[in-house]
Amino acid sequence: MSATTASVWTKPQQQANWLVRLFDWKPFLAFACLLPAAGLLLVFLTYPLGLGIWLAFTDTTIGRSGYWVGLENFQYLLEDPLWWNAVFYSVFYTGIATIGKFALGLWLALLLNNHLPFKSLLRAIILLPWIVPTVLSAIAFWWIYDPQFSIISFLLVDKLGILDNYIDFLGSAWPARFSLIAANIWRGIPFVAISLLAGLQTISPSLYEAALLDGSTGWQRFRYITFPMLMPILAIVMTFSIIFTFTDFQLVYAITRGGPVNSTHLLATLAFQRGIPGGQLGEGAAIAVSMIPFLVFATLFSYFGLARRKWQQGEGND
């Protein structure tokens, strides 16, 4: 009889090939994983931005590569009433639309935060204006603001008899400005409402109960609990909203194209008008670049003014 010996199995030592070893090397792996995202950013963000800033300092027109002219384009803009007009309307548009969006959006969020029947369906419906492509809703507004076929005029004049004449929404400067702001508010409310609703839902209900026992009224609960606790998310949403509104292009271009008589030009639409149909690429780029300081200021304001709260940080008092 032969003794059986248990054979010991050992894992064969394999020399990994060079490709495996390369991908096991952390720096290369990090580089390989970052490459697609970095490539997209470089091609579609950094290059156009760099090109835009470069163009702003040249006198390039369509069909002729330009020469470096330094700050000449900007000096010209400072004397251009149309640019000043666009600056004014961009700030006005952003200011009024932001106030409107946040007042109505917050109100809507507070309503949706209550127990309502068909809550999730309602929330989905609320998002609709935001989901619809901007140009599509712009065309709808174009109809709503049409001098002859406006449904608003139809209701006010023909149905209710409140007014005698049809409203000329887009025919003169101020009505056109406010009409565009109204359309922008309508489009922006869902984003604000849904974001703030998410913020509201993070507030513990027991805080409201504690405040109820402390003797607060509904307004006091909003003023001392809801609002301060919503502040951080409000600041972030507001920063985004201001950036999107200030750089708005589609709505204005689709409804008024900057008219009547250039009264509703935003900086973005004016830049496009000058650069592409007007052919003055350098000047158009300069207008676009002139938006940057406004945006930086708005971002810094929201960030430092509203977002940083000591009670969130949990750091020492000193």
Add this chain to the structure above:
Amino acid sequence: MASVEIRNVRKAFGPVQVLHGVNVDIADGEFVVLVGPSGCGKSTLLRMLAGLENITSGEIAIGPRVVNNVPPKDRDIAMVFQNYALYPHMTVFDNMAFSMKLAKAPKEVMEQEVGRAAKILGLEALLQRYPRQLSGGQRQRVAMGRAIVRNPQVFLFDEPLSNLDAKLRVQMRAEIKELHQRLRVTTVYVTHDQIEAMTMADKIVVMNGGHVEQVGPPLELYDRPANLFVAGFIGSPAMNLVKGGPAEGGFQAEGGAVLPLPQSLRGEAGIYGIRPEHIQLREDGIPATVVLVEPTGSETQVVARIGQTPLTCAFRERVTARPGETIRIMPEMGLVHLFESGSGRRLAA
């Protein structure tokens, strides 16, 4: 300060009946603990007392006034929540002064009142901190401070210690009790922890499934539990409950063992109850096989089997027996309980 009367109170959430006619009388200055397993309705009852839930039927009176339709802020109560519900964006001072701020009290009054409460609780150094910067025990104290500042008729505590670690829980337990002895404000305290209930209460209300099972002082509940539920719930480790019937000379357990029973209870069928700490080691005891030995230092918990019936015992003396060995044990005759098997009611000896 005020007494509290809860008269035949019922609560239903839609078709689900949560409280089925609860009656509790709380005397002025008393410390009452509502205790029971999760879902027994104790927190709901407390929230109804606070005015955070409406009362489906019945009456709740604080002092002479029926408060069924009085809003929470006018009930003159203060509540400490399980998660403390401190306002995270306010300092400790502002948290404690919030009720006075809402009432537009002058600043000196606010400082004086908050200072008084902070002194009671040892919070003076923390008044300018935010809740985020406090430890669990400190937050707990701030929540109590917020209640004290309001000088309420009744304090309500909703499982205030369940978020603390074991050691801190024991410490805060003592602090709350001491605070009550100092302020003598009527207190209603909800917990699922029977040890908290036993150590703190003047009077315990044991609840189960929306019913009150028994009301009484802690030791009364321990010595004379009204029924099987209270017997099993109060006391740790829990009372041994053994099914069986009458036998010659005692009680015939289902596993075959015969356990001693006082003369007056002999001949009754039902459930035999004996607390672990009421079983002694005796030379002339019943032989039992050791299953498990758990020394805790101050006492030794032993699970031993008489026949097929396992009994948990807690001995003051140290037991050196190992699992599988035989020890001799004897229930203390006078401390045996017998419960009716159907209703679970305790049969008086």
